Amino acid sequence: xxxxxxxxxxGCGTAEITNESQVNGAVSQEESVDGGTIEPGVLRGRVxxxxxxxxxxxxxxxxxxxxxxxxxxxxxxxxGFYRVDTNVATTFHxxxxxxxxxxxxxxxxxxxxxxDGPFAGPSGAIRNFTWKLTGKQADGxxxxxxxxxxxxxxxxxxNPDAFLEDxxxxxxxxxxxxxxxxxxxxxxxGMATRNGDGSGLEDVPISRYRITADYEGRPLSVKLxxxxxxxxxxxxxxxxxxxxxxxxxxxxxLPRG
Numbered sequence: 001x002x003x004x005x006x007x008x009x010x011g012c013g014t015a016e017i018t019n020e021s022q023v024n025g026a027v028s029q030e031e032s033v034d035g036g037t038i039e040p041g042v043l044r045g046r047v048x049x050x051x052x053x054x055x056x057x058x059x060x061x062x063x064x065x066x067x068x069x070x071x072x073x074x075x076x077x078x079x080g081f082y083r084v085d086t087n088v089a090t091t092f093h094x095x096x097x098x099x100x101x102x103x104x105x106x107x108x109x110x111x112x113x114x115x116d117g118p119f120a121g122p123s124g125a126i127r128n129f130t131w132k133l134t135g136k137q138a139d140g141x142x143x144x145x146x147x148x149x150x151x152x153x154x155x156x157x158x159n160p161d162a163f164l165e166d167x168x169x170x171x172x173x174x175x176x177x178x179x180x181x182x183x184x185x186x187x188x189x190g191m192a193t194r195n196g197d198g199s200g201l202e203d204v205p206i207s208r209y210r211i212t213a214d215y216e217g218r219p220l221s222v223k224l225x226x227x228x229x230x231x232x233x234x235x236x237x238x239x240x241x242x243x244x245x246x247x248x249x250x251x252x253x254l255p256r257g
Contacts, residue, residue, distance in 0.1 A: 041087030042124045043094060046080045047111060049131040049181050054080025058098045058111065058129065065118065066090035086121035093118045096129040097244070102180045103208055103237055109180075110244055113138050131181055133205035143203035146238045146246040148173065148211070150192070150200050151225065153253035166192050166199035168216050169252065173201070173209040176235055180206040197247070206246060208237050213252050225249035 047058040060082045062072040067090065076082045086092050096111040111129035116138040119125035134145040152169060156162040173188040185205055192199050212233045213220040221230035228234075230253060238246035 036126060038124045038126055040124045041085060041122050042083060043086045043092065043119075043127060044081070044083040044124075045094075045126050045128045047076045047082070047096060047098070047129045047131070048080055050133065050183065054078070055098055055131060056080065058082075058096055058131075060084065060094060060096045060127075060129075062086055063093045063095065064088065064090055064121075065093055086119075086124060088121045090121050091118045092121050092125075094125070094127040096127075098131055100180055102206070103177075105237060105239075107180060107206060107238070107240075107246065108244055109206070110137055110144065112144065133179060133181060133183075134203045136203075142245070145203035145205050146248070147195070147197060148201045148204050148209075148248045148250070149198040150213070150250040150252050152199070153251070155254075157254055157256045164215060164254070166194060168192075169199070169220065170214050171201055172212045172214075173204065174211075176208040176210050178207070200250075204248075206238050208235065209248070210235050211248070211250065213250075215252075215254060218254060220252045221255050223251050225251055230255075 043062050047055045049055055054076070056076055056078045058076045058080070060074050060076065062084050064070040072084050072086070074082050074084045094113065096113070097108050098111055099106060099108045109131070112132045112135065114128045132144045134143065136143055148171060150169065152164055152166055154164045156164060169192040171190060171192060175185045175187070179185045185207060188201070188204060190201050192201065195202055210233055211222060213222055219232065221232065222234045223230045224234055224236060234250070236248045238248055241247050
């Protein structure tokens with residue numbers, strides 16, 4: 001009986017299907033999902049960037065919350081629309097990601113839903129998503145931006161008895177080119193804070209940055225955590241920690257001599 005229900009949705013597995021192959025056909029460019037009428041048994045919506053431009057190829061997952069490994073997966077068309085059949089007697093939850101190649105590296109980032117609530121499959125729903133570069137994620141478990149973390153040499157060459165504190169470090173991040181979504185970003189200047197992963201800045205838009213740091217106005221030498229020499233400024237890209245989580249890791253120290 002369980003397999004019969006699974007086959008009705010995905011053929012007893014995850015369904016990887018394109019927008020054009022959906023039951024009832026593709027969504028037209030003119031069809032609006034903002035405040036539109038919900039279709040019974042259908043999840044549909046649109047994905048756009050922060051400027052309102054449609055995103056093609058974003059991945060939408062309709063998570064069947066009753067049956068294990070029975071998600072339906074679709075991708076948006078050229079106008080950012082998607083559509084998937086959910087006419088199964090269970091509850092669904094919709095999520096979305098966008099995958100983008102940036103400076104030779106692939107990033108998969110969560111998209112922000114206009115409504116994160118579950119819905120009954122037979123009732124259908126409209127869920128629109130936006131590519132946000134910053135802000136708290138809908139599930140409350142993180143941010144749409146990445147983290148810039150550092151490890152500070154706590155010694156002060158001018159005062160051997162001093163112990164440097166992370167919270168007195170100021171970081172300056174200047175985008176070295178456009179942000180990952182192609183938009184222009186301003187420099188970011190912020191005092192370090194402590195979080196569950198270390199000290200630094202949270203919720204930073206994914207980009208390549210030129211980074212400098214100072215300690216109460218005294219310039220700090222900087223290098224990437226993975227190695228290299230201390231310099232006045234580094235150019236760094238975010239690296240993947242796990243799926244959807246990206247960090248820049250640095251080492252900081254007051255210059256000696």
